[in-house]
Amino acid sequence: LTDNLARAQGYIAHFADTGVQNHIAGQSVPAVSGATFNTISPVDLTPLAKVAKGGAEDIDRAVAAAKEAFKTWSKTPGVERRKILIKVAEAIEANAERIAFTECLDTGQALRFMSKAALRGAANFRFFADKAPSAEDGLSLRNANQMNVTARRPIGPVGVITPWNTPFMLSTWKIAPALASGCTVVHKPAEFSPMTAKLLVEIAEEAGLPKGVLNLVNGFGEDAGKRLTEHPDIKAIAFVGESRTGSMIMKQGADTLKRVHFELGGKNPVIVFEDGDLERAADAASFMIYSLNGERCTSSSRLLVQDSIYEEFTARVAKVAANIKVGHPLDPETVVGPLIHPEHETKVLSYFDAARAEGATIAAGGEKLGETGCYVAPTLFTNATNDMTIAQEEIFGPVLTAISFSDEAEALALANDVQYGLAAYLWTNDLNRAMRMTDDLDAGMIWVNSENVRHLPAPFGGVKASGIGRDGGDWSFDFYMETVNVSFPR
Numbered sequence: 410l411t412d413n414l415a416r417a418q419g420y421i422a423h424f425a426d427t428g429v430q431n432h433i434a435g436q437s438v439p440a441v442s443g444a445t446f447n448t449i450s451p452v453d454l455t456p457l458a459k460v461a462k463g464g465a466e467d468i469d470r471a472v473a474a475a476k477e478a479f480k481t482w483s484k485t486p487g488v489e490r491r492k493i494l495i496k497v498a499e500a501i502e503a504n505a506e507r508i509a510f511t512e513c514l515d516t517g518q519a520l521r522f523m524s525k526a527a528l529r530g531a532a533n534f535r536f537f538a539d540k541a542p543s544a545e546d547g548l549s550l551r552n553a554n555q556m557n558v559t560a561r562r563p564i565g566p567v568g569v570i571t572p573w574n575t576p577f578m579l580s581t582w583k584i585a586p587a588l589a590s591g592c593t594v595v596h597k598p599a600e601f602s603p604m605t606a607k608l609l610v611e612i613a614e615e616a617g618l619p620k621g622v623l624n625l626v627n628g629f630g631e632d633a634g635k636r637l638t639e640h641p642d643i644k645a646i647a648f649v650g651e652s653r654t655g656s657m658i659m660k661q662g663a664d665t666l667k668r669v670h671f672e673l674g675g676k677n678p679v680i681v682f683e684d685g686d687l688e689r690a691a692d693a694a695s696f697m698i699y700s701l702n703g704e705r706c707t708s709s710s711r712l713l714v715q716d717s718i719y720e721e722f723t724a725r726v727a728k729v730a731a732n733i734k735v736g737h738p739l740d741p742e743t744v745v746g747p748l749i750h751p752e753h754e755t756k757v758l759s760y761f762d763a764a765r766a767e768g769a770t771i772a773a774g775g776e777k778l779g780e781t782g783c784y785v786a787p788t789l790f791t792n793a794t795n796d797m798t799i800a801q802e803e804i805f806g807p808v809l810t811a812i813s814f815s816d817e818a819e820a821l822a823l824a825n826d827v828q829y830g831l832a833a834y835l836w837t838n839d840l841n842r843a844m845r846m847t848d849d850l851d852a853g854m855i856w857v858n859s860e861n862v863r864h865l866p867a868p869f870g871g872v873k874a875s876g877i878g879r880d881g882g883d884w885s886f887d888f889y890m891e892t893v894n895v896s897f898p899r
C-alpha cells in the first residue's frame with residue numbers, strides 16, 4: 410500500500426499546478442468564468458485537485474470546436490479513423506497504471522477492479538476502431554422499378570454525459586463508437602470524478618487524435634450539462650446516469666429535437682431456484698453486489714431465493730459479506746473501498762435506517778465503518794419484502810436485499826415488480842424453466858447461470874426506467890449515425 414500510495418501521489422501531481430482544466434480544440438483551458446470546485450478523496454475527504462467549473466460559455470466554445478472538427482473528422486476515411494483509434498487504444502494500455510491509480514483515488518474504487526477497467530477502456534477503443542471502416546456501409550434493396558441504396562453518415566457533434574462510477578471505462582464505451590462513427594464529441598464527466606476524463610483526452614491527442622475531435626467541459630449538471638443538452642449544434646446526447654436525470658435531459662433536449670440514448674438506473678434481481686448450482690450462484694451474487702463498491706448499474710441488488718433454500722443460501726452470502734476486505738482502494742487486498750462522496754454515503758446509510766424501520770433483518774453489515782472516509786460495511790438485508798424501500802430503490806452501494814419466493818410465478822412477479830429493467834440473473838438447471846423465465850423477465854440483459862460477463866458485440870441497455878437504446882456492436886453505430894436512402898429508377 411505504501412508503495413502504491415507514493416505512485417498514486419506521483420500520478421495526481423499531474424494536476425497540481427493547473428488543476429483539472431477543460432480541454433477545448435486541443436487546448437487545456439480554465440473555465441471562462443475562472444470558477445473552480447474541488448474533487449475530493451473519498452478515503453479522507455481531502456481535496457485532490459481543483460476542477461474547472463464550466464458553464465454555458467465553456468460549452469458553447471467546446472461545441473464550436475467540435476463543429477469545426479466535424480468537417481474534417483467526418484470525412485476522414487474509416488480506415489484512417491481506425492488507425493488513429495487503435496493508437497489511442499495502445500496509448501491507454503501504456504498509461505493503464507496511471508489511469509487506474511488516479512481513478513482509485515478519485516472514486517474510491519478498489520485497484521483490483523480499476524486496473525482491469527482501464528484496460529477495458531482500451532478494449533472499447535480497439536473494438537469500435539475495427540468497425541470504423543465499415544461504419545458507413547448500407548444495403549441495396551431492389552424492386553421492379555427501383556434500386557434503393559442505403560448508407561450511413563455520422564450524425565454530427567454529439568454530447569456525452571457520464572456518471573461517477575467507473576468513469577474512465579464508461580466514458581470510452583460512449584466516446585470510442587462516437588469517434589469511430591465519424592462524430593466529434595463534447596464530454597461532460599461527473600463532477601465527483603473528473604480526473605481520468607482529462608487523462609483520456611490528453612492521451613488520445615498525444616496518440617494522434619486531431620484537436621477538437623474530443624473536447625471536455627467539467628462542471629455541474631444544472632449548468633454545463635444542461636447547456637450541452639440544449640445546444641442546437643449538438644445532434645445527439647449519450648447519457649449514463651440516474652433515471653430522473655434522464656427525464657430532465659429528455660425535456661431539456663426537446664426544443665432542439667435531440668436524439669437521446671440513456672443508460673439509467675437498475676434494481677437488478679438475481680433469482681436463485683433450488684435446482685441451481687448454489688455454490689456458484691452464491692459466489693456470483695456476492696461478486697455482483699460487493700465488487701466495484703456496489704456502485705455498478707448491473708449490480709445484483711435484489712436477491713430472490715426459493716423458500717426451500719432461503720435460510721441456507723442467505724447464510725452463505727452473509728458469511729461472504731462479513732469476510733470481505735474493506736480498505737484503502739490502493740491496497741491490492743481491498744475488495745470494497747470507500748463510497749464516492751459523503752453525499753452518496755449519507756444516501757446509502759439512510760437505507761440502513763429504512764431497513765430497520767421497515768422490519769428487515771440485518772444479516773451482515775448495516776453500519777458505517779471507521780471515523781474518516783466514506784466507508785460502509787458490505788451489507789445483507791434478509792426477511793425483506795418487495796414493497797420495502799430497500800427492495801424498490803436503487804441504493805448504489807454494497808447493499809443486498811434478500812427476499813424469498815415459493816415458485817416460478819412468484820419469482821417472476823417479484824422480479825418484475827420494480828420500475829427498473831436493466832439486468833437480471835437467473836440460476837436454475839432446468840432449461841425449460843430458464844426459457845420460460847427469460848421470455849417474461851423485464852430486463853434488457855439476462856444472464857443465465859452466470860455473473861455479468863460482457864461480450865462487446867452483444868447489445869447492452871435496459872427496459873422500463875433503466876434506459877432507452879442499446880450500446881454494443883452495431884447498435885452503437887446506429888445511434889451515432891443517420892441512415893440515408895437513395896433511390897434510383899430501373
Ligand code: NAD
Pocket residue numbers: 570571572573574579597598599600628629630631633634635638649650651652654655657658661671672673674675705706803805831871875876
Ligand atoms: P447522475 O444522473 O446524478 O449524473 C450523471 C451525469 O449527469 C453527471 O455528469 C451529471 O453532472 C449530469 N447531470 C445531472 N443533471 C443534469 C442535467 N439536468 N442535464 C444534463 N446533465 C446532468 O448520476 P450519478 O449519480 O453520477 O451516477 C449514478 C447513476 O448512474 C446510477 O443511477 C446508475 O445506475 C447509473 N448508471 C447506469 C449505467 C447503465 O449502463 N445503465 C451505468 C453506470 C451508471
